[in-house]
Amino acid sequence: MKNLLLTLFLMLIIFPMSACTGDDDNLQTEEEQTETDPIDPNSKILIAYFSWGGTTQQIAENISTLTGGTLFRIETVNPYPTEYTPCTVVAKEERDNGIHPELKSVVENMAEYDIIFVGCPVWWHTAPMAIWSFLESEGYDFSGKTIIPFCTYQATYRDETLAKIVELTPNSKHRKGFGTTDRNSDVAPWLKEIGIINSQK
Ligand SMILES: Cc1cc2nc3c(=O)[nH]c(=O)nc-3n(C[C@H](O)[C@H](O)[C@H](O)COP(=O)(O)O)c2cc1C
Secondary structure (H helix, E strand, O other): OHHHHHHHHHHHHHHHHHHHHOOOOEOOOOOOOOOOOOOOOOOOEEEEEOOOOOHHHHHHHHHHHHHOOEEEEOOEOOOOOOOHHHHHHHHHHHHHHOOOOOEOOOOOOHHHOOEEEEEEEOEOOEOOHHHHHHHOOOOOOOOOOEEEEEEEOOOOOHHHHHHHHHHOOOOOEEOOOEEEOOOOOOOHHHHHHOOOOOOOO
16 A cells, blocks of 8 residues: 555656756657658758757757757857856746847848758746747748748757747747757657658768
């Protein structure tokens, strides 16, 4: 009886935790569509990412190496504090007040790109507001383009962050996103699965 109660208790604790954190690999969120058809080899690829500590940048670079896509770093005019806690304070203030930080530079030739990977760390359960600034920028028209989200995170809210990028690009097509806690994650299996790189590679 004691064992049964202990098992039930552990199930109650562990299940919600694992549902929250998930495994360290790619996943399908409900909001995403599951296009896996091979892409047109002439597609032009952009990898736009925001990264504060370098983890997301590493993933973005790996995607670029495998796809030949162009990297674009999303940077704010006012840099975030370099210390963790002050950074979390600014990030929360922006999120809570819907502040769209001004971005340093623009992708001049956005119209030329067919596929845009959009990546970021999870900040306060969602994407950093710089991603809002980028995706809601009046200078870009993402309609008809394929947007592919990716994110890095410490423990939680991967799904919500990938889904947010999808939600912010309602007129685009989407392919399954990728989220990881490990800067050395192999992105090749995911890129093959979603038809971006050849499965022979
Ligand atoms: C302001 C801030 C908020 C964060 N919020 C979360 C969070 O809600 N969930 C989580 O799992 N990780 C959170 N993290 C951890 C980052 O998502 C994680 O370390 C990420 O890989 C960092 O990527 P980067 O090195 O590209 O900045 C947060 C980090 C910072 C700085």
